[in-house]
Amino acid sequence: MDPDDGRIKVPGVTSVVGMEPKPFLVFWAAKEAANAAVENWDVVSTLVERDPAGAVDYLKNAHRRKSKAASDLGSACHDLFERLARGETIHERHIHVDLKPYARHFREFLDEVQPEFLHLEETVWSDEHAVAGSFDAIAKVDGDLVVLDWKTSKSVYESVALQLSAYRYADRIILAETGESIPMPELAGGAVLHVRPEGWSLVPVKCDREVFDTFLALRSVFEWDRDGKKSVVGKPIAQGGERATGTARRAA
Template structure:
């Protein structure tokens, strides 16, 4: 995960960037993209819980046998969260190394768990020799009201690319195109002191996917079509974070103990 150099705050589980010059707050790119449907999450969470239960059967049974059935249930329910947190920690630490390496800095001693990531990223750098122009900067869009921190903007083989480092076990997912498109179509790069840097032109995007077993450079189409999807998600974000709480009015309640009156028709007049 990219660590923003601009101040951020968390509201309702979403990240907002704080403009150092104006104090304005804008939702982060990844928070906006989280509005995408995630039908895979339920079967993934079920698999994580089932796997953890089988691999730790004695521990779980022991908790339950001591009379803490709810404790055993809660521990299993927390398996997906623990799995995600562990992966995020590895990804964050790997990103720190990648940033320093992309800048040409020495990383010194590396934890054994992270050394395969560092070695493979170094292989990528040696093979493609990217000219890294920006790393770990923040873009801002006043026009569409969002901000986000990107991993790198670099030139590889004459192509100008918005780039992202990924360490996910499940590979490179299509929504990265929306993510890179948001960076590419922002208004400018903003620095912690409030200064602005013109947004560079680009030919496309790419992901460097690094895993302990290897690495790959994956081209990404992050053009106008992907940005149109991002703009739609930006509207959905406003709906979820604010608008939906305003559309339902106060109900007109009847006294629960009263019996609704039955409306009867007026008596008919007899014809003269």
């Protein structure tokens, strides 16, 4: 929602990027359901006897349970990374055991790369393209000003380029503390800090105008999915068979 006009609502960057086709997710979801059945066969077989519908729900939601667990871990890491990037001292005993390797690797990144953070966890807004989002960081790295995204996923997926391009070419940053808008600075590019339990890597990501044009195409798809498709199929002008009423036949 635009702080200058509370009536203006626009889609988020991640919602627009979500318009990109992801056929592999169908196979992944099927695999998670199959794994849940095999790994928990005793529970599932008992559930099938007592509550077949419950068994179906348990299996069909297997991918959502795994996705939520990964999302919860990612959110906790993002909060931790932001605090560390701001220079907050966090004692080891206050870090959950699951997060300790992520904290260690993020600290190593800070020590080795020495990024100079200009903005952390701020909102961007595009007046021209009516889209908003929230980036993790804008920082100077080796003299270049770049937009950074923290990722704890298994891999760095190509869709992050679309996400970073939307941040890069936004019109303004809306500062969380004051609500003031400032122009988006000119950025040299983007990168992902990929942090996993076993290590970290800083990965450059192409997020230029060409990539941004693809994001804008998805923005059009979002508009179609939300509003455009609702008005393209009209009411029947002729009907036959059992579905047709006498009134419908006369109208035809």
